Amino acid sequence: MGIQRIESVTYSVTDLAECVRFFGDLGLELVSDDGHRAVFETLVGQTLRLETGDLPGLPPPVEPAPTVREVVWGVDTPAELDRLAAAVGADRPVRRGDDGTYHAADESGFGVGLAPARPRDPGPVAARTGNTLGRVTRWNASVTSVGRVRPLRMCHVALNIRKAGRRAAVAFYTDRLGFTPTDIVEPMGTFMQCEGDDDQHNFLLCHRPDRAGVNHVSFEVPGFDDVIEGGNHMVGRGWREARRLGRHTVGSNVFRFVHAPCGGRVEYAADMDRVDASYGTRVHETAPPHHIWTLRGSRDTEGGQERAQ
Numbered sequence: 001m002g003i004q005r006i007e008s009v010t011y012s013v014t015d016l017a018e019c020v021r022f023f024g025d026l027g028l029e030l031v032s033d034d035g036h037r038a039v040f041e042t043l044v045g046q047t048l049r050l051e052t053g054d055l056p057g058l059p060p061p062v063e064p065a066p067t068v069r070e071v072v073w074g075v076d077t078p079a080e081l082d083r084l085a086a087a088v089g090a091d092r093p094v095r096r097g098d099d100g101t102y103h104a105a106d107e108s109g110f111g112v113g114l115a116p117a118r119p120r121d122p123g124p125v126a127a128r129t130g131n132t133l134g135r136v137t138r139w140n141a142s143v144t145s146v147g148r149v150r151p152l153r154m155c156h157v158a159l160n161i162r163k164a165g166r167r168a169a170v171a172f173y174t175d176r177l178g179f180t181p182t183d184i185v186e187p188m189g190t191f192m193q194c195e196g197d198d199d200q201h202n203f204l205l206c207h208r209p210d211r212a213g214v215n216h217v218s219f220e221v222p223g224f225d226d227v228i229e230g231g232n233h234m235v236g237r238g239w240r241e242a243r244r245l246g247r248h249t250v251g252s253n254v255f256r257f258v259h260a261p262c263g264g265r266v267e268y269a270a271d272m273d274r275v276d277a278s279y280g281t282r283v284h285e286t287a288p289p290h291h292i293w294t295l296r297g298s299r300d301t302e303g304g305q306e307r308a309q
Helices: 016-026 078-087 166-177 222-238
Strands: 003-010 029-033 039-040 047-053 067-075 103-107 111-116 155-159 180-184 189-193 203-206 213-220 241-248 254-259 265-270 282-284 291-294
Touching: 003 111, 003 155, 016 029, 016 039, 016 047, 029 103, 029 265, 039 241, 067 078, 067 155, 067 213, 078 103, 078 166, 103 166, 155 189, 166 180, 222 265, 265 282
Parallel strands: 003 047, 067 111, 155 203, 180 282, 213 265
Antiparallel strands: 003 067, 029 039, 039 047, 103 111, 155 213, 180 189, 189 203, 241 254, 241 291, 254 265
């Protein structure tokens, strides 16, 4: 089938200890930390790598550190892995690492990798049940805290790119790597889905900033309460919220963003739209609103007028 998921994300960082503290607070599992590099894992076995060295095996960074250096995509079979690597290598160097991962650069200069997908069973995912008139799913039990929030997986990556060449940047992923554009927002960017997943998007190339750089990496958690409690925990640990709690228009997921010391932001996300081939590609000539709603209080209005969020 081809690409199944995000397999790994690598950052170049300037303060390893601060980044290790950040992703520990976010709820990832620290696998290793030797003072020069650190590796975290999600519950489904994806890796997040923090590097302080030059990383000569990867393309040069598209912006000064801290930033994302490479996104590695997990592929289901060896034959598909070799086929996709050959497609990437039609007009650019491709290096195969000792672990079997292929490394190259995309049209914008970001590192792009292909590796065998190695999914791990996360165990039971406890989704919250809810009660409403006519639909009762929870009897004789009170709701309690979700406890320590542990992200299930990295569900999507968003990268900023330049406006010039944006169509070629998207075509690299759709024509060579089999991504499907689900929503094309002409003034902003292109949302894409990889072949083996049903999330509305796993990847976003955003040209609105008109510069190459990291935008955000999103981490799926089981539900609405996890987004809220996870964000509260991060704020309580001293990290700065980037966007208040809300629900996106494109993709529909509930979100909470936090500024990350590794560059860009990270997002807690839940309840993303799932789409199949019948969804097609939806083209928006004007940008839909960023969100359906965000949390708002009385202090957000002055003189009866809503303040910008």
